[in-house]
Amino acid sequence: MSVEAAGAGAPKRIDLLKVLGPVHVWALGVGIVLVGEFMGWNYGVGKGGAYGALIACWVIGLLYTCVAMIDSEITSTVAAAGGQYAQAKHTIGPLMAFNVGLYLILAYTMLEAGDIQVAGQLIQIGVGVAGGAADSVDWQAFTVLSLAILALLNYRGVFMTLTVNFIITAAAFVSIIILFIGLEPWNPGKVLLHQKLLTDLPYGWLGVIASLHFGIWYYLGIEGTCQAAEEVRSPGRALPLGTMTGMITLLIAAALTWYVACGMLPWEYIGWDATLAPLFDTARISGSAALTIILFVGTLFSAIASANGCINDAARAWFSMGRDRYLPAWFGTVHPRYRTPFRSIIFLIPIAAIFALRIPLAQIITFSILSGLLNYTFMPLNMFKFRNKWPIGSIRRGYVHPFHPVPAIVLLLLCITTFFAVYLGYGRQLLAMTLFYIIASVWFAFYRYKFVRRGDQFSMPWPRPLGY
């Protein structure tokens, strides 16, 4: 018999700690995403040229604005760890919830693997640029070290984890602004050479559609703010505020990124940048040692912040599914001292490490993007169900998004278009991923569902839905 459970005055229940505010929500969302400004978006330039990538930036920006609006409304009401998984459980049903939970776990774990791989390789690149012996740097050692330190941070408490994320994310964002100012945008033609470098669409409008796939990099993961729902002090205020300000931050960062990179580097180079980081390359081309150092630090911080947020989010989704018995209940445990989902954090570490050390970056990120896209496709359906079952006025909402159903319809149309864009470049991966989710759904429906706590599925204190 355990000592702690038997003792007088022992706690009856251990919950996740409610210690977070809007700043932490911002740090979680922007922290996960901002790495996409430093690298990844540039492959869209290879598909559609510089203007194609700019159109993708705007169109996908619209997609994510719809995501942020819809998420803000539903999450301000469904204040539970697991984010969209918990939403799906309430609005649609167990099979949808299981699939959404898997989308979240795969999207964040794969992104985390990509981030730590990049962090390790950046250290090797940085040593080389500084004139050191890059060959003697084992990037895999630094990849694993990054993962270990971030996992430890997550293990020991959410407040410190997201406070650190706020500091390094803000530093990375400031580095983009410093680069923008350092390149003298008020003096066109002196440093920034848009008039000479910008060309027509090299592959026409089909290239623009293909570049939508990589436009996702500018914003991938902002929906991760929902995973903090059970740990914020005031979900109705903190989640919409953190998510919407995060989205505004990303729209500014994306525009600045495109402007400086496409004004300094030819599109043929940006589109196939082999050294991972076009913003860092932009700083190097500028000839300024200070900008080079600042952007190196900014790029490294962005990768680390993203991995940190992804560990947080993937563990919460896994924990929530364990708590509801969608996965073994052993994962649905909270650390009695640190109040974190400690077993879920530990369990996902080796999976991220294997992918980071063994699988090429482009493939890891494609897994992440596809899972993210499936999640975004679920959101309009979620929104329609939510408003139909609990119309405005029937339950208390922390935020009500305007113009419904326009954002949901726009989001659905943009998701379909982006699926086509992904199919153009990664058709086999898309089909393989779809097959994986179908097999997982069959396993859930015919085997796992019998373990699910059906009576506990509906946890929100709401009235019976309309029509039930």
Next chain:
Amino acid sequence: MDFWTVASYAAWIISAAIFLWMLWDAFKVGQRFDEELLQSSREGVDELLEHGDRVRP
């Protein structure tokens, strides 16, 4: 061995130490606490409101 070779070995050792500590701590928690207590968190429960130390408007 140059600095970065030594740093790479140090990174492996520190990583292993951190992972082993987390595993040891998780094992220790499993030994000391009832599984029922560790799995006792509930979705949709607002402990701030429940304990009465803060009431949202």
